[in-house]
Amino acid sequence: MEEAIDAAIENATCTALDIDMVVVANMLGEATNDQAHLGAMAASLLPHQPPALRAEAACASGAVALHTACAMLESGKAETVLVVGVEKMTDVPGSVIASALMGAADAEKDSPSGLTFPGIFGLITNRYMFEHGLTRERLNAVSARHHKNAVSNPFAQFRKEIPAEAISASPKVADPLCMLDCSPISDGAAAVILSTKHESPLKIIASQLTTDALSLCDRQTVTSFAATKDAMVAALQEADITRDQIDCIELHDCFSIAAIISLEDMGFALPGEGINLYTNHESQITINASGGLKACGHPVAATGIKQMIDIAKQLKTSEKTYGLTHNFGGAAATCGIHILEHA
C-alpha cells in the first residue's frame, strides 16, 4: 500500500499535502491480516493524516472506492482524494482465502451448498455452453489473449505467453473451468489521485455503481448480469457518448466466462457472441491490454483501481479518447463502471 501511494504521489501534479481525503478499497484485510481500519492506516502513511475511510463491495471494492471518491469531490467535501486499493492474500492458506472470498456471496443462501467462486463460475460456464453452444476449445481464447497481452506489462503477475490449447489442458478446478481460466490469488496495491483542483489531461466522465440480488438463487438468469447492463446504460448516459466511441476497456475477467458475459452485457457483442471478440483478431475495441485479472493478478480490491491506471496509460500513450473500466463483485451483485476521457 505504501509503495502504491508513493508511486501515485510521485506521478501526480500535486504533493502529498494536497491530499485532503483518503478512500481505501479492501475486502480481505480482516481475514488475511487481522487488519481492519485501513483508512486510518493509509492516512498514517501521509505526513498530515487526512480524513479517511475504507469502502468495500467484495471484488468491486476498487470501483466503489472510486465512486465514493467522486462523490467526495463533487460534494466539495474534498478537493484531492487519494484512492488506494490493497489486498494481501498470500499470507494465509488457499483454503482460508477460498472461504473468505465466499463472503462475497450470500453466506446463508449460497455458501452452505459448498460452492466456491470457481464452483459458481463453473456452473455459469456450463449453463452458458448449454444456452449458446460455446465449446471448451473456443473458450481457451480468452485466457490465451490475456496472457499474451501481459507479456509487455511490467506490473503483471504472469508475463508468459500461454498457447490456447494449454488452457484446457491445465488441471480442472470446477468443470468445465480449468486452472488457467481462473484469476490467481495475488498480493497487490494500486493508487490513484483524483482532484477537482489540480490539472490533468484525464477526466472521469462517468462513475456508475449498480447492484443485483446478492444470491444467485434470486436471479432470473446466470448467463447475463443485470448489474453490468444497468451500469453500462447509466455510464454511457452520464458520459453522453455512444458505445462505439469507446476505444479501450479493462473488464473484470475473474474467470474466462466472466469476460465473455460482460462483453455481451455491455453491448459490445450480442448474447452468445462475446467469444468472437477474442477469436476474431479484427476487433475494433482493445480489451484488457494490460492482461486483465487473469494475467495481471487479482488482488481483490486493488483490481478496480489498477484498471483505472491501465486505461489512463493506454489513453496517454495513444490517440485514443475514451476508455472504460468494468469491475464487479461476487457474481456481479455489485458492478462499477467508469469512463475516462483523454483531452
Added chain:
Amino acid sequence: MEEAIDAAIENATCTALDIDMVVVANMLGEATNDQAHLGAMAASLLPHQPPALRAEAACASGAVALHTACAMLESGKAETVLVVGVEKMTDVPGSVIASALMGAADAEKDSPSGLTFPGIFGLITNRYMFEHGLTRERLNAVSARHHKNAVSNPFAQFRKEIPAEAISASPKVADPLCMLDCSPISDGAAAVILSTKHESPLKIIASQLTTDALSLCDRQTVTSFAATKDAMVAALQEADITRDQIDCIELHDCFSIAAIISLEDMGFALPGEGINLYTNHESQITINASGGLKACGHPVAATGIKQMIDIAKQLKTSEKTYGLTHNFGGAAATCGIHILEHA
C-alpha cells in the same frame, strides 16, 4: 438489518422505492458471519436494489457511513440514502471477537504486544489517573449514569440501574478497568434515511471526519485524542454555532475513560475535569441520555447510526435545537462528529 431497515422506512416520509443509494456500516461481518459484500445484501432487502456499498472505519464505521451518505447527497449522486449499521457479534466465542476487534488497532505495531482494547483503555486510564489524579471511585460515576439513563430506553441492551459502588466491585478486566467500565459485546442494527428531497424537521448541519495515527506508538499522548479535537473544531465551524449552543450529545463511551477524555477533547470540560460532568448533577448538557454504548450495547458499526437516531428522538421530544453525535474507531484513530438541528 432487515428489522432496522423496515423500521426506518416505516418512520420515514418517503417510501422504500424513493431510496436511491444504500450505505452499510459494518466492521466484523467477515470475522463473525463469513459475510462481506453487505451493501449488495442490504440492497437485496429492498424491492429495487439501488446502488450500495459498505463503509468501514472500525467502531467509527457508523459515522463514516453517515459522512459518505452526506457526500452522496451533496454531490447529487443520490437524493435519498438509506444508511444502515449492523453487527452480529454473539455467534462466535469472545476470544474471536477480541481478536477481530484488534483489527481496529495496528496489527503490526500494537497487536503483537498482546494488547486487547480493554488493555489499551486500561493503560489509558492508568495514565490519565497519574496525570490528573482521577480516583477509581470517582470514575464509577460514568457507567452508573449511563446505566441509569438506559432504564427508560426500550432499545437498550441493559435497562437496570447499577449503583456506582458496584462498578468498581465488578470483575477486573484490565486494571484499573472493571467489567462494568466496558461496553458489551452486542448484536444490533440501526438505520436512518437521509434525503435532500423529502421533508424533515431535522437537518444534519455538520458532518466531519478526521483521523489520527493508527498506532498508539505514534501518538504524543494517550490521554487526549487529536481526532476528536480536530473533528469538533471543524464541526462547529461547519454548523456555524458555538459549543454552548449544543443541548445534548451522544458520545463514544466504549470504556468509561473514553467518555471523560472525549468530553475534554470536545471542550465541554477542561483537561482533567471531564468527570465533573458526571459527578455534578447540574451539568448544562445532556450526555448519553440513551444510556450510551455501555448500557445500550455496542454493536460496533451500528453505534454511530444509533447515536444519530437517539439525538433525533431527543430533539423531537423537547425544546432543544442542537444535538451532537461523537463516534470514534480504535483508540480514536478515526473520529466522526455530526451535528443535528431541529427546526
